[in-house]
Structures are given as C-alpha cells and as structure tokens.
Amino acid sequence: MDFSRRHFLALATAAAANFDSIPVFAQDATTLDQVKARKQLRIGVTSAEPWFFKDPLSEKWTGIGVAMGEKLAANLGVEMVPVETTWANAVAALQANQIDLMFVLDPTDERRKAIDFPDAPLFYYAMGALVPENGPFASWTTIDKPGTRIGVTLGTSLDKNVTAMAKSAAISRFSNNDEAIAAFAAKRVDVVVQFHPALVVQYARLKLGKVILPEPVTPVATSAGLRKEQSTAFRDWVNTQFAELYKAGVPNQLFATYLKSKNIDATGIPGLIKEAW
Template sequence: MLGKRQLLLAGAAGLLAAPAIRPAAAQDGSTWSQIRARGALRIGVTAAEPWFYKDPATEVWRGAAVAYGEKLAETLGVRMVPIETTWGNSVAAIQANQIDIMFVLDPTEQRRQAIDFPDSPFLYYALGAMTRGDTHATEWAELDRPGLRIGLVLGTTIDRFASEKLTRSTIERFASNDETVAAFAARRIDVVLQFHPALIAQRARLRMGTITLPRPVNAVPTSAGIRREPDTQWKDWLSARFRDYYENGTTQSLFETYLRSRNIDPATTPGITREAWGL
C-alpha cells in the first residue's frame, strides 16, 4: 500500500498532469451560448481610426466600432472585452474562436469562404479625396488631368480604381495610409485617395485639407466578421441589430459622438449613412 506521503505526491502529480479545467458552456457550443455563458462579448480591435483607437495615456480602447460593441454588449446584458488583433489575422482569430466579432470587415468572396457575415450591412463608406487649395474634387473627372499628383496605397481596391479611371493624372503609390498622408503633408502629392472615414481621422491629425466624395459616388457596404456555425441565432440577432441601428440613426450617432471626442465637427465631414449622400 502507498503511504500517506506517497498518496499526497501522487495526487499532486495528477493535478499537474491534468488539463486546465474550463467551463464547458463558456468554450463550446454556439457563439450565442458562449457569450451568454461567459457574460462577455469579445470584439477584435486594431489601430485604425475612427473605428479603433487605443488611448496612449490610459491604454483604453475607444472608437466608433468600440462604442458599437459596447452598445451590443449592453443590449445583451454582458460586458464587452476588446481583444487585440490585426486586419490580416482577424479572420483566423474568428475561426479559432478567439473573438466573437470583427467590425468593419468587408464581406469579400474570399472571406466568405472562411467566415460568415450578418445579412444587413454594418454601415457604408465611399472612396473620398482629400485636397488642398484650389484643387476641386466634386467630380472624378476633375481629378483626371495632367500634372495632378494623386497618392494612394499600393495594391488596394483604390489603386485599381485610380489606375482605370484617372489615366491622365500622376499616381504615386505608398505602402500605407500613414505614408500617403505624410507625402500630402510634405506637399509631394496634391490629393489623397482613401475611404472617407479614414481620411477624416487623418485630417484631424494634419489639421489641413478638404474631404469630398467625388461623383459618381460609389457607396460600399461594410460588415462584421463572425464565426460560421450551424446555429444562426448570433447571426440573426446581429442582422436585426445592424438593420435597426442603421435605420434609427444609432450607427450614425455613435460615429458622430466619436468624431466630437476627437474635436471633429460632424457637420464638416460626410457621414456613414449612404442616404444622406444624396445618391
């Protein structure tokens, strides 16, 4: 027979060898049941104003999409937990069940093969132009002229658009949004092309430039990535919230609230409701 000391050592070894105990209901099952069981909604966050912004003083995540996540969590009666990721890793994070949702993720065909999306759009944005001085950008044709230097990010949908539509302008391609805007600030380019919410955040930092949505305006619906699963309760609930919050003005209101927190007057910038663009 084992002595008392041997029994204690054997028990301790068994505890060390055993896998970590986890609440099964909080880790397994549908996304809906997991959120309920853990009492928390996990949203993916990454540095990308105006959607996600980590305050360097407090290290607290803010932004229009963060506020939206807080609104959903409040409606569900749970807390919101931000989980840091990147745009490139967000799909894998959803698949690995590390996050429950990633906002402002366009539902491309490639992404649809890996994850799911609510049926209703999250919001709309459009390709915008940031100009200075007497450069007019009410129509795309006004930006298609020799001598005009246009900056954009290499390899994006914006790059493809400009290559096809702005054949007489000089296209300068950069590795990132920040590099493009730095060139604008240094006057190496005359115009920046980006989706307009990103331009709003960039202009707030530069304190210069005029943002317009040149016509014809191309309204692009964006969405939020979620896990693909047989149980559609989470997807169905989100689809209804996205539709209701968009139609009753909640989505636009959350966007405007964040703009004001960054000392940006919403009246001076295009919103994220396509009906207000006069299309």
C-alpha cells in the same frame, strides 16, 4: 516517495480547480452559446480612427466600432472585450476563434468565401481622398495618372478597389491608416484613399491638404465579419441588431459623438446613414 505523492496530488487539485474556472465548449457549440457561456463578446480592434482608437496613455480603446461592440454586448448581458488584430489578419482571427466579431469589415466576395456576414448593413460610407490643397485632383480619373502615388491600407476593401481602379498611378500599401497619413505628410504619397469618416478625423488632426469625395461618389455598405458555422443563431441575432440600430440612426449618433470627443464640428459632414446624405 510520500512527498512526491503529496506534491502530485496538490498539483492535480490545483489544475482541476483552474480547469473548472475555464468554460468548456462542445465541438458543436455555436458562437452565440460561447459568448453567453464566456460572458464576453470579443471584437477585433486595430488602429483606424474613427472606428478604433487606442489612447497611448490609458491604453483604452474607443471609437465607433468599440461603441457598437459595447451596445451589442450590453444587449446580450455580457462584457465587450477588445482584441488587437489588423485588417489583413481579421479573417484569420475569426476563423481561429480568437474574436467573435470584426466591425467595419466590408462583405467582399473573397471574404464571404472564408467568413460570414449579416444581411443588414452596419452603416454606409463613401470612398474619399486626402489630396494636396492645390492639387489637380477632383475625380478618380484625375487621380489615376502616371506619376501619382496613392496610399492605401493593406488588406482593406479599399486596397482591392484602388487596385482594380488604378491603371496608371502607383500604389503604396501601409499596415494601418496612420502610416498612410504619415506618408502623405512626409510627401511620400500624393493621395491617401480611405473612407470619408476616417479621412475627416485624420484631416482634423493633420490640418494638411483637403478631403474630397472624388466623382463618381458611390455609397459603400460596411458590415461585421463573423465565423462561418452551421448554426445561423449568432448571424441572425447580429443581423437583427444591425437593422434596428441603423433604423434608429445609432451609427450617426456614434459618429457625431466621436467627432465631438475630438473637437471636430460634425456640421456639414456626411454621416453614416446614406438616406441622410
């Protein structure tokens, strides 16, 4: 009986010590409060260059989204922590408080019903297409023909856009960008639609087909998703950060740095600041 009591007390003491080391948040604690208390800014990451790339050997994440997350974390004096997810699951991960931000998430009307977005854009890109070198594709009209097979990444705004646009072509959906490109290489799809920065990186690695910006070319503003909450403190802070970084041309700098890390010449490639296109 004495042994059981001593054993119980030892377990209780250990549990109390562990509990003290875990941040405890009030129900009304804002995301900004939680990030500061946790000393961590958790960003969602998924396989999608140039936004997110996981080195298969070191398992370290890099990319424009990761670099942006590091900048925001540094400005808050906290650590940036990558949390693996998918584009399709990112909204649910935010709602479940598994991540604090998901970069390069377009603020569609459907997503706005479930999560929040800052007003200032993160940066801009355009819908591009990876097509066969001698293919008959130059515009969205020539792509949307019977018999054309289009590959897109499931759960992205491109998935929604292509679904609305394509009336005659067949659409195949893949869990990430790499799978869509692999399908193109295997000739299981004729066209892969992704935003132009992602296609530039994919083409440089694949050296197959060509990247085009089908007419009409329309700049698309992307952003970062965050949880809906009564307080606007975190959203306002992120909004200010995005506006300042965009004005300073930081998205273009991060894009050029990432392309250089992949031995890709950024000369002539449209960047992420639409005013410079």
